[in-house]
Structures are given as structure tokens and as C-alpha cells.
Amino acid sequence: xxxxxxxxxxxxxxxxxxxxxxxxxxxxxxxxxxxxxxxxxxxxxxxxxxxxxxxxxxxxxxxxxxxxxxxxxxxxxxxxxxxxxxxxxxxxxxxxxxxxxxxxxxxxxxxxxxxxxxxxxxxxxxxxxxxxxxxxxxxxxxxxxxxxxxxxxxxxxxxxxxxxxxxxxxxxxxxxxxxxxxxxxxxxxxxxxxxxxxxxxxxxxxxxxxxxxxxxxxxxxxxxxxxxxxxxxxxxxxxxxxxxxxxxxxxxxxxxxxxxxxxxxxxxxxxxxxxxxxxxxxxxxxxxxxxxxxxxxxxxxx
Numbered sequence: 001x002x003x004x005x006x007x008x009x010x011x012x013x014x015x016x017x018x019x020x021x022x023x024x025x026x027x028x029x030x031x032x033x034x035x036x037x038x039x040x041x042x043x044x045x046x047x048x049x050x051x052x053x054x055x056x057x058x059x060x061x062x063x064x065x066x067x068x069x070x071x072x073x074x075x076x077x078x079x080x081x082x083x084x085x086x087x088x089x090x091x092x093x094x095x096x097x098x099x100x101x102x103x104x105x106x107x108x109x110x111x112x113x114x115x116x117x118x119x120x121x122x123x124x125x126x127x128x129x130x131x132x133x134x135x136x137x138x139x140x141x142x143x144x145x146x147x148x149x150x151x152x153x154x155x156x157x158x159x160x161x162x163x164x165x166x167x168x169x170x171x172x173x174x175x176x177x178x179x180x181x182x183x184x185x186x187x188x189x190x191x192x193x194x195x196x197x198x199x200x201x202x203x204x205x206x207x208x209x210x211x212x213x214x215x216x217x218x219x220x221x222x223x224x225x226x227x228x229x230x231x232x233x234x235x236x237x238x239x240x241x242x243x244x245x246x247x248x249x250x251x252x253x254x255x256x257x258x259x260x261x262x263x264x265x266x267x268x269x270x271x272x273x274x275x276x277x278x279x280x281x282x283x284x285x286x287x288x289x290x291x292x293x294x295x296x297x298x299x300x301x302x
Contacts, residue, residue: 001223004177009139010035010170013103014043016146019178022074024065025049026058030078031118032105035170055082059089062100066093072153073100079107080118084125090160091129097221099158101149102126108168109137126162132187133162139172143179151181156189158221180270213239 005017013036017025024049029037040049055077062073076086077086083104093100107116126133132152134145142165149161205211219228232239 004175005089006173007176008035008039008170009136009142009172009174011039012142012174012176013146013165013170014039014047015176016178017074018043020146020150020180021071023048024264025074025076026052027064028052028055028058028078028082030082030105032079032107032167033076033082033103033170035167036076036103036105049076055085056089059086059100059102060092061110061170062102063089063093063096063098066098066100066158071099072150072270073098074103075100078105078118079122079164080120082118083122084122086124086162087129090126090162092252093160094129094131097158097217098160099153100160101146101153102160102162104162104164105170106135106164106166109166110168112137112200122162122164122298129160130162131157131159133164133271135164135166136169137166138174139169140174142169144181147179147181148184150189151184153198156187211235211237213237215239215241217242225280 007196023046025040027033027049028051039137050061052061055075058075058077062075064073065071066073074088075089077083086102086104090100090102092098104122106122107119109117123133123135132149134148136142136145145163151165153159153161213228213232215228219225228239231237
């Protein structure tokens with residue numbers, strides 16, 4: 001979207017969401033997001049708004065949408081109580097590595113810090129439970145903030161991003177153009193391989209008498225299912241899926257080609273009594289996981 005056009009911040013927000021491929025928004029109206037809802041009427045052919053009965057329902061619906069479609073979920077809420085009602089869902093998305101963008105309204109920039117009606121410090125509240133958050137106080141900041149929000153939410157370990165937009169930014173006009181974000185100097189979605197951590201993991205596996213692989217969502221999000229199969233087959237390790245990986249686990253079971261991967265422990269009580277070590281594979285460490293499989297194949301097998 002290279003051609004510039006003079007529009008209001010609220011419409012710029014909606015066009016930015018459309019440019020990122022968003023077609024569904026979950027939300028609940030409020031005073032500080034009325035301009036956004038007004039402009040939604042002009043984009044109903046491309047944006048489907050689902051009205052929830054509570055902001056917490058909106059953020060959890062956005063989580064479900066993200067998990068079901070693989071796209072970034074989007075929710076919209078007003079300032080103050082609207083934003084605070086999102087907190088549980090944002091924290092849940094952070095812990096479950098679910099990519100969502102939460103857009104909140106805010107009082108006009110001139111009233112920030114004055115205890116204005118329904119003003120709350122959304123940025124401070126959501127900082128420890130989000131991958132990134134940002135407060136927009138000028139309309140011209142909206143396209144760049146949304147582009148960064150989507151890039152951060154969907155790359156590396158996925159997670160929630162919060163964009164807090166003051167009301168004056170929603171009604172200001174500016175020359176709009178949109179450019180997707182593909183790189184941020186201060187953000188590294190794929191960290192370098194920690195070879196020392198891999199070596200420690202190998203030592204822990206070798207020291208364990210009856211190890212058991214608990215297959216978590218991080219393996220699925222990293223696309224490391226086949227690497228996990230290699231590790232399990234090389235070391236002869238039984239495995240058990242956690243809740244968010246049951247479906248993918250069953251798919252692998254049905255293929256029949258990775259039978260060794262699905263060996264179940266004969267006696268779970270014996271495993272509980274044996275030395276137990278936990279090795280966490282986070283969604284952005286696919287390369288480390290592959291190295292772990294190679295190292296294990298070389299050292300665990302007799």
C-alpha cells in the first residue's frame with residue numbers, strides 16, 4: 001500500500017489490519033474507541049466484527065481464532081475497565097504462546113496522567129504479560145505500530161502485543177501509507193544456538209534411568225515434530241502428549257511410520273520413582289532441538 005492518502009487515524013488502523021490479512025475482529029464498544037467503530041461501517045465487506053458480551057470474552061475469542069486458523073487474533077476494547085478486562089486473556093496468551101494483537105482505546109493525549117474518566121495505565125499493566133506494548137498518541141504512528149505489532153506477535157515465540165491508541169490519534173488526519181515490518185534491530189526472534197545448553201541436556205538424558213518425553217506445544221509451534229521423532233527413535237524414549245499437542249500426536253500415530261516414537265512406558269510408577277529431568281524446548285529453538293537430537297543419537301545409543 002505505497003500510495004499515500006489523507007485519512008483519519010481510526011480508518012488508518014482498520015486499513016492497516018486489512019493489509020496484514022485480518023478479516024475478523026472480536027470486541028466490545030466503549031467511549032474511547034467510538035471513532036474506530038464508526039469507521040468499521042465502511043469496511044464491513046473486508047472486516048467482520050464479532051460483538052462479545054464482555055472484553056474478556058473478546059480476548060479469549062481472539063486466542064481461539066489464532067489457534068484455530070494459525071493467523072494473528074485481534075480484539076478491540078475501550079480504555080480503563082475495557083482494557084483491564086483484557087488482562088487475564090493477555091497473560092494466558094503469553095503463557096500459551098498465542099499470537100494476538102489487543103487494541104485498546106485511551107483518553108486524549110492531553111489528558112494522560114490526569115486521572116481522567118476511564119483512564120488507566122494500560123502500558124504499565126500489560127508490560128510484564130505481553131511480548132511488546134506501545135502507546136500511540138499521534139495518528140501518524142498507527143501504521144508503523146500495527147506493522148511492528150503483527151511482526152512481533154507472529155515471529156519467534158508467538159505471543160500477545162498490546163497497542164494503546166489515544167482518542168485524539170483516532171480522529172487526527174494524516175497522509176496514510178502502509179509498509180509491513182520484516183525486521184527490527186532490537187528484536188531477535190531466532191536466538192543463536194546455545195551449545196552449552198545442548199550439552200547439558202545430553203548429560204541429563206544420559207544420567208536419567210527411565211526418561212519420558214512429555215510433548216508440549218512448543219514442539220508444535222516450532223515445527224519440530226520430525227526432530228522429536230528422530231530424538232525418540234534414536235534414544236528409544238517413550239513419549240506422552242500434553243493437552244495442546246494431542247491432535248498432532250494422534251496424527252503421527254496414525255501414519256504408522258514412526259511407531260518407535262509412540263512406545264508407552266510399561267510401568268509409569270517405576271518412572272515416577274526413577275531420577276527425572278525436565279528439558280524445555282521453547283517454540284523458537286528448533287535449531288537447538290535438532291542439535292539435541294543429533295547429540296543424543298551419538299551419545300545415548302550403545
